[in-house]
Amino acid sequence: MSDRLVELKGVTKEYGSVKAVDNINLTVSRGEFLVLLGPSGSGKTTILSMMGGFIVPTAGRIIIDGEDVTETPPALRPTVTVFQDYALFPHMSVRENVSFGLAMRKVSKADRHKLAEESLETVGLAGFGDRGVHQLSGGQRQRVALARAIAVEPTVLLLDEPLGALDLKIRRQMQEELVHLQKSLGATFVHVTHDQEEAMSLANNIALINQGRIEDYGPPNRVYLRPATLFAANFMGDSNIFEGTTVACEDGHIRVDTQMGQLAFAGEAEPGTNVHILLRPEQIRVGTADDDGMIMLGEIKVIEVVFQGTHKLCRVRAGKDQAVDLLLRLPQEHAVSPGDTMSVHARETDAVLLRD
Amino acid sequence: MGAWIRSAPAMAYLIAALGFIYLPVVVLVVFSFQDGLLPVPPFKGPSLQWYEKMFANERLVESLINSVVVAVSSALVTTILGFLAAYGMARRTPRFAGGIRFILMAPLTVSYLIIAIGLLITFNIVGIQKSLFAVGLGHVVINLPLCFAIIYSQFGDHLRNIDWAAHDLGASDVQTLLHVIAPIMKPSLFASFCLSATLSWDEFIIAFLLSRFDVTMPVVIFEMLRAGLTPEVNAAGTMVFAISMVTVGIAAMVMAVNHGERK
DSSP, X not given: OOSEEEEEEEEEXXXXXXXXXXXXXXXXXXXXXXXXXOOTTSSHHHHHHHHHTSXXXXXXXXXXXXXXXXXXXXXXXXXXXXXXXXXXXXXXXXXXXXXXXXXXXXXXXXXXXXXXXXXXXXXXXXXXXXXXXXXXXXXXXXXXXXXXXXXXXXXXXXXXXXXXTSOHHHHHHHHHHHHHHHHHHTOEEEEXXXXXXXXXXXXXXXXXXXXXXXXXXXXXXXXXXXXXXXXXXXXXXXXXXXXXXXXXXXXXXXEEEETTEEEEEESOOOTTOEEEEEEOGGGEEESOOOSTTEEEEEEEEEEEEEEOSSEEEEEEEESGGGOXXXXXXXXXXXXXXXXXXXXXXXXXXXOEEEOO | OHHHHHXXXXXXXXXXXXXXXXXXXXXXXXXXXXXXXXXXXXXOOBOOHHHHHHHHOHHHHHHHHHXXXXXXXXXXXXXXXXXXXXHHXXXXXXXXHHHHHHHHHXXXXXXXXHHHHHHHHHHHHHTOOSSHHHHHHHHHHHHHHHHHHHHHHTOOHHXXXXXXHHHHTTOOHHHIIIIIIHHHHXXXXXXXXXXXXXXXHTOOHHHHHHOSSSOOHHHHHHHHHHHOOOHHHHHHHHHHHHHHHHHHXXXXXXXXXXXXXXX
């Protein structure tokens, strides 16, 4: 029993001359909750479909549980997929849906009944067995789809944007339940979504997919706080990105000429190279600070304040001639209104140095 | 009142169009109840004598049973073949999907006479005698494109994932077809069965050219017509028409109910 449960080695899928998935190398450990995150059309669902066996890669190998399953049909893989549209069997009752996989495995009717009921209980639908699929709400259908998948005890559960059709409140609730479910089953989940908040609240590791490639891979806090690429920085949430030219580099510090003036950051770059500096809105603080390791961002002017419940999102202008747009996230109690001016700064360690 | 006047021409047009379509049928039906020897005006009052005569006509009753057998069995085969073809086309997206669909649908445009002649020659070579069996095969040939089209049109994208889900949960192709896809497609399978049974039921050219001793009802009606016009022919025609209408009506209702459910 290896720790590496699912391995994708150089997996590529071409449709004609279009590379939907381009040479992906990815490992999913046993018991991990991996989220494939990316914009629509990035190839994330194609990757999931190849893990599930619905699409055969043009090149590369897929290994699950030590076995090469690249061309193995879905029925013979230890994976089960939960589809975006749930793909429930509309002519069957909830119980028949959930026990379908067991029936195909020739489990006796009595055992099937018992196991289906257990699965339904796990997803919070105890006693729903006799209902028809048409009588259920979207959230309940989602749960039936989950119950149907876990009833056959797959080694890897593949989830294709399963929460996409649900409204926000049920969506958040289902996210929590998915995490609990994954922990209690001890199963391995691979989950596809385009919602970075969903990805962060679910994942042990996020694989950020863009144009068929892995743009960034790592635990949510790492991918959010220290994204590997400009695309990752932009995709993972609101961001302030300063573009500039390196003018000096010494002792692991660089000076960058930006529209905000010359700023010092931790990092290394050849003088003359173009760099981008990322600061998340919540990393920009109000006030002047003289301590070492602070980046002084100067005076800003507040343009717009949006109250968002947990915080205030402020659109401000900074830099020479107030030419730079910035986003700030201030505490609720912070009295601020459009037209205000204030000084802001950020911790040098928060800033992330990115290249083109 | 104003609206009435404005819509009057449209109303008149509708009535004229419906009259054009249904008047011959109405005349046929009315004169099947003629109390006289000729199915021509004046109408001499209702009588069931021609229906009595029709049911006493052994050759006609026998052909009626033949027609039912041919219609049901050919419709069954056609529906199964059409279903399998539609499933195969919907499930995979073969590179030549467009071409295959065209080849499957093209026979719709070929005249029955041409198909019948082709079948006649082919059956002769293969060694299939002119018979009800040959007629049934002919009806499968002419109805398959329509059945395929009806069933294929009902294969939506949602069925692809359902098909995948069934396979994913361990079902074989046959199990998926029997336990999942066919039950979901039941309404359109039924509609396709009804339509192809109806088309077979009142088809004449192929039935005439491919049969010899045992014949179907349209062929017998044709023979009766050649012997002379009697209200008995009207009665037989009325019967063919009534059974067709009932079958098509049931199919339409099943499709409508199914359509309503989906919404």
